[in-house]
Amino acid sequence: RKEVEQDPGPFNVPEGATVAFNCTYSNSASQSFFWYRQDCRKEPKLLMSVYSSGNEDGRFTAQLNRASQYISLLIRDSKLSDSATYLCAVSRSNDYKLSFGAGTTVTVRA
Amino acid sequence: NAGVTQTPKFRVLKTGQSMTLLCAQDMNHEYMYWYRQDPGMGLRLIHYSVGEGTTAKGEVPDGYNVSRLKKQNFLLGLESAAPSQTSVYFCASRRSNQPQHFGDGTRLSIL
Numbered sequence: 001r002k003e004v005e006q007d008p009g010p011f012n013v014p015e016g017a018t019v020a021f022n023c024t025y026s027n028s029a030s031q032s033f034f035w036y037r038q039d040c041r042k043e044p045k046l047l048m049s050v051y052s053s054g055n056e057d058g059r060f061t062a063q064l065n066r067a068s069q070y071i072s073l074l075i076r077d078s079k080l081s082d083s084a085t086y087l088c089a090v091s092r093s094n095d096y097k098l099s100f101g102a103g104t105t106v107t108v109r110a
Numbered sequence: 111n112a113g114v115t116q117t118p119k120f121r122v123l124k125t126g127q128s129m130t131l132l133c134a135q136d137m138n139h140e141y142m143y144w145y146r147q148d149p150g151m152g153l154r155l156i157h158y159s160v161g162e163g164t165t166a167k168g169e170v171p172d173g174y175n176v177s178r179l180k181k182q183n184f185l186l187g188l189e190s191a192a193p194s195q196t197s198v199y200f201c202a203s204r205r206s207n208q209p210q211h212f213g214d215g216t217r218l219s220i221l
Contacts, residue, residue: 031207036209041215041217042214042215043200043212043215044153045212046209046210046211087153089209089210094207096141096158096166096206097143097158097168098204098209100153101152102150103152
């Protein structure tokens with residue numbers, strides 16, 4: 001079993017819709033969680049960190065469910081510019097490495 | 111503030127040639143990483159370093175070597191390039207428990 005797994009999608013949604021997707025992790029000792037955005041053939045860019053209590057950044061909301069070992073990302077009022085691949089990343093405390101999921105592709109259509 | 115800088119941005123090699131990819135970061139990060147990304151495969155860790163003078167293997171280290179002689183630089187070497195190493199290479203750096211920052215990638219084609 002992979003350490004971090006994501007539904008590859010694609011999620012095709014109209015502008016203005018809400019889209020949400022999860023990322024599951026296998027190691028219960030995981031402590032740090034992040035969402036990255038990657039545009040085609042570009043580098044991954046940090047979208048947001050995920051905190052235990054959940055956090056919001058504009059139209060983006062991230063949640064952590066430790067009991068079920070997953071994090072989620074919700075995008076409200078989708079824009080065409082939200083079309084991208086979203087990668088989740090997880091690490092254990094004091095671990096040198098981040099483990100990345102393979103990404104969830106979101107396509108927002110006009 | 112440049113962040114993470116990779117050179118070169120593009121390169122075409124012939125099978126058997128050697129080359130070195132350079133990654134430089136100006137954020138005083140302890141940890142540095144080299145990944146490759148192929149279509150449908152996600153990011154795969156090649157090698158990483160937890161400090162100056164130290165390196166370690168990731169999940170796909172074969173055919174690559176690395177060096178970290180200075181804290182700010184992490185070099186990835188291909189001694190004898192093979193077509194299977196055609197890929198996009200990303201360097202990243204971070205502090206402990208903090209997110210990684212990526213360079214903008216090197217697109218390498220091996221003929």
